[in-house]
Amino acid sequence: MKTNVTMNNTLNKLSEFVGNSTFQVLEYDDLRGGKDVKAAFMLSYMREANIKLRQVRIVLSGGGVYTESGALSFMRGPIEVSTNTGGLMKFSKKYVSSKISGEPVIKPHFSGTGEILLEPSFGHYAMLELEDEEIIIDDSLFFAAEDTIDIGVTSMKTKSSAPFRTEGLFQTHLRATGIIVLEIPVPETEIFKYSLVDDVLKLDGNFSVLRTEGIKFTVEKTTKTLIGSGFSGEGLLQVFRGTGEVWLMPTKVVYEEMINQALPFGVGGLDNPIVEQQLENLENRKK
Secondary structure (H helix, E strand, C coil): CCCCCCCCCCEEEEEEEECCEEEEEEEECCCCCCCCHHHHHHHHHHHHCCCCCEEEEEEEEEEEEEECCCCEEEEECCEEEEECCCCHHHHHHHHHHHHHHCCCCCCEEEEEEEEEEECCECCEEEEEEEEEEEEEECCCCEEEEECCEEEEEEECCCHHHCCCCCCCCEEEEEEEEEEEEEEECCCHHHCEEEEEEEEEEEECCCCEEEEECCEEEEEEECCHHHHCCCCCCCCEEEEEEEEEEEEECCCHHHHHHHHHCCCCCCCCCCCCHHHHHHHHHHHHHHC
């Protein structure tokens, strides 16, 4: 079959972890598929800001992995798809946890030999390898993991965490040995790791990534006039105590503020005067 398609895919491998399966974070060098002026301007702004499209690739060699529900893009090879429900009792327990927390605990399970490509995203990915360890993460960060990892839901076990609606009363805990992929809202270079030894860490905001099992989490009131919590408006702080690690992404709040604020002229949108002029010119040519 003859074609003018060169198949020169511009994908770069950013990182790779090898365990029972191989996990790779791939990055598209450039996006050139803009077929109208609006898309072209959006791609131009993204190129200038160095925003790249990324994709997670998993190579199975007889092992198995869990992914976030709906994350599959495509797969190749004799790969079986099931769920992590197990027996009836196990399913019932997980279903109840899911209904209480609002986070689906049942994850798609892929096993066999071949490759899996997950949905591409402009987000960022962090890969970790646990060695008989446990971490607790915000439930929105889980993306994929080897099936040697036990995935469950943990409760904050205190009413003091209730005011933080984004943090929730439940989080995802990942335990045992294996590779994990997290989808994070900031570049990995903007992650800060704090190692606590019988110490305390207090945050005025919801920007923690994970904590290890030796760290206890609570929400506490502080003197509003001294700190003036800009996050809760009620003088509340997230408090981490104990011995272990806490990962933070302090720049997350900056990006959220950028999104919430209206950009001048609706960058890349129809109310951008440059885009409007280009569209007007195109319409005039059609007449």
